[in-house]
Amino acid sequence: MPRVHPHYAVKANPNPQVLKTLIEEGAGFEIASVAELDFLLDLGQKAQDIYYSNPMKSREFVRYAAAKGVEWFVLDSVEELRKIFSVKPNAKLYLRIDTPNIGSDWPLSGKFGAHPAEVREIIKTAVELKADLAGVTFHVGSQCRNPQNWRVGIESALKVFQQMRVVGLNPRLLNIGGGYPVRHVKPIPSIEKIGEVVNEAIACVSDGIRIMAEPGRYLVSDAAYFVCRVVGTATRAGKRWMYWDAGVFGGIIETQEGLIYEVRTDRNGRLIPWVVAGPTCDSMDVLMRDHMLPEDVQEGDYIYIPNAGAYTSSYASNFNGFPLPGVIVI
Ligand SMILES: Cc1ncc(COP(=O)(O)O)c(C=O)c1O
16 A cells, blocks of 8 residues: 555554554554653654544643644544644644444444534534644444455545535545454455555545555554463363463453454363453453363463454553563563
């Protein structure tokens, strides 16, 4: 996707080594909070290359980011438009529109994204305020296994550009968001296939429009293994359970939305269905049910999950007093 500038979604993995490498490679960034902004500024990244893509920001966060030199801010409501404009009247703004998340393992539509009637209202308000509403974005849903979602999102964005031009606005940013999938257990489309769909859909976009994407998972997932140990095993109502020393609260939280990780062990016994749980007392801390693993797994065994560099350590909490997983950079 030669026309598409990558802006890494820091939330996927804010480890300083990851950020430093991406800065060295010339990536831009997308942030959700001022803490993420500070990580980047501390590493010397220029504020102008950092886009504030969280559609709901506190007034204090907008003020802080503006003072640090961030120029581009997303919005998906009239209220957020007025909030950002009141703090920074010369902000460059981009509008997050609703788009189908069909076939994405981690849908993001519903919580964010303006629908057509709201889009009209936001454009009207921007004109009244003389705000610089200058771009459109969408998110196809994380771990998106349906490349057509990008085509639909781009086509919708270009229609919004038309609506903007008619009332005198000057759109110059097309942000095609994140969602590029990584391999776990289910089949995924290749990045080349997604690139074909994207390149075809943006072929008609004039050179004056900057096109960017916000990959998170895709850039960091295969950079890490998640390694933990078995605290103990048990039989409950005829089912075999194994408890790991890090579970949902230790960072393997995406299993809660149905993401199935590949799990490796050092055992080679017959495969049987296991229920896999974390070490906390919370009944939500169950990772997988009927997951086929060797029957001879025992207390103390190591567990290895490949492709676990995204949305793991950044999600982990100290719930129940368990330590955060350490990050060992090799
Ligand atoms: C605004 C925004 N951009 C980009 C991303 C990154 O998505 P992904 O990791 O699926 O590429 C997210 C993820 O939640 C997001 O909210």
